[in-house]
Amino acid sequence: MTRNSIVFDNVSYNFGKKEIFKNLSFEVPAGQTVGIMGPSGTGKTTLLRLMGGQIQPDTGTIFVEGKDLKKIKRTELFELRKCLGMLFQSGALFSDLTVFENVAFPLKEHTKLNGEMIRYLVLIKLNSVGLRGAAHLFPRELSGGMQRRVALARAMALDPKLIMYDEPFTGLDPIALGVISNLIKDVGAVYECTNVIVSHDIEETARISNLLYVLSEGEIIGQGSPQDLKKDDSPRLRQFLNGLPDG
Numbered sequence: 001m002t003r004n005s006i007v008f009d010n011v012s013y014n015f016g017k018k019e020i021f022k023n024l025s026f027e028v029p030a031g032q033t034v035g036i037m038g039p040s041g042t043g044k045t046t047l048l049r050l051m052g053g054q055i056q057p058d059t060g061t062i063f064v065e066g067k068d069l070k071k072i073k074r075t076e077l078f079e080l081r082k083c084l085g086m087l088f089q090s091g092a093l094f095s096d097l098t099v100f101e102n103v104a105f106p107l108k109e110h111t112k113l114n115g116e117m118i119r120y121l122v123l124i125k126l127n128s129v130g131l132r133g134a135a136h137l138f139p140r141e142l143s144g145g146m147q148r149r150v151a152l153a154r155a156m157a158l159d160p161k162l163i164m165y166d167e168p169f170t171g172l173d174p175i176a177l178g179v180i181s182n183l184i185k186d187v188g189a190v191y192e193c194t195n196v197i198v199s200h201d202i203e204e205t206a207r208i209s210n211l212l213y214v215l216s217e218g219e220i221i222g223q224g225s226p227q228d229l230k231k232d233d234s235p236r237l238r239q240f241l242n243g244l245p246d247g
Contacts, residue, residue, distance in 0.1 A: 003030040005162050005194040011060035022218045033188050033195040035205035038215035044198035053077050085155035085163035091147040093139040100135040106157045125153040145176025162194045169201040
């Protein structure tokens with residue numbers, strides 16, 4: 001039986017009077033790259049907040065790495081989050097810290113490693129994203145694509161079992177986009193972790209994902225491998241995948 005990193009079981013979530021998700025159920029198999037796509041405003045970032053335990057569903061159950069997020073204690077949630085990496089849409093780097101210090105931050109906060117070991121690990125992570133030579137620079141001295149790569153190195157700092165990506169391709173030129181896309185794919189293979197990508201970039205997300213889910217109006221309207229979705233003739237799914245104004 002395939003182990004799942006994430007399980008959503010009949011999850012509903014409302015923001016005020018607005019229904020975001022209704023009886024949402026899906027699974028993220030461990031060790032896979034899973035893309036969750038949908039139009040802007042469909043709740044993709046909210047989905048990541050639910051996965052990280054920042055917010056709780058109104059009904060239903062969410063399991064992350066075998067833990068029921070509704071039942072675990074606050075201290076257990078903090079421990080679980082050490083196994084999770086997060087690449088924010090904006091990168092969310094600390095502007096007053098160097099590249100090296102940004103990547104070292106989670107290691108200093110959550111481990112008791114000495115300075116020499118932290119330096120060794122930080123340089124490994126930066127080397128894996130091709131930015132070892134930029135360790136002394138500040139985020140403002142980097143391009144948008146380079147900042148995103150530093151953020152990925154930081155997300156990998158604690159060797160997480162699961163990395164979540166919030167719109168990782170937004171605002172990148174074609175070359176930077178290709179670099180980030182390939183890095184995400186390589187990270188999953190090399191570090192044997194699970195990747196969850198939320199994005200409205202259909203082509204790039206489909207290119208590197210093993211499994212895709214398409215969200216619309218609070219529910220899943222398509223799921224399967226990229227090849228499966230190409231064959232699905234559901235009108236709503238075809239509208240999104242083909243960018244049609246009418247479904």
